[in-house]
Amino acid sequence: MRATPWRRIPSHALLALVLLAPFQAKAFEPQEGGAAIYAKRFNGRPMANGRPFDPAASHAAHRHLPFGTVAEVINLRNGARTRVVISDRGPFTPGRIIDLSPRSARELGINGVGRVEIRPVVDSD
Numbered sequence: 001m002r003a004t005p006w007r008r009i010p011s012h013a014l015l016a017l018v019l020l021a022p023f024q025a026k027a028f029e030p031q032e033g034g035a036a037i038y039a040k041r042f043n044g045r046p047m048a049n050g051r052p053f054d055p056a057a058s059h060a061a062h063r064h065l066p067f068g069t070v071a072e073v074i075n076l077r078n079g080a081r082t083r084v085v086i087s088d089r090g091p092f093t094p095g096r097i098i099d100l101s102p103r104s105a106r107e108l109g110i111n112g113v114g115r116v117e118i119r120p121v122v123d124s125d
Helices: 011-027 102-108
Strands: 031-037 059-061 070-075 081-088 096-100 113-120
Touching: 031 102, 070 096, 070 102, 081 096, 081 102, 096 102, 096 113, 102 113
Parallel strands: 031 096, 059 081
Antiparallel strands: 031 113, 059 096, 070 081, 070 113
């Protein structure tokens, strides 16, 4: 009897595909919610990806998007847009979906907390 392609894949890999597929599908849908700015006390501290936080870079924290994901963030109040790289985990405040570096928040015109839409950028290569 000839083995099917599924029989060649280790069972733990199949289990991971089945369990993680719903989360990966949801992760790339646009999201709306609150955005806040990183506090100054985080400047230079390591982010969840291990690199130091640079307030002049376009870093952002998101709870679920993979590190390195480029996302377009749109301020729903004024229509301003910027791109950020997901480099950290958070925010952990109810109602917020992203924490922005001071540079990114300034580009969006956010001074404290603002309402935004996040759209992960998918390469078309």
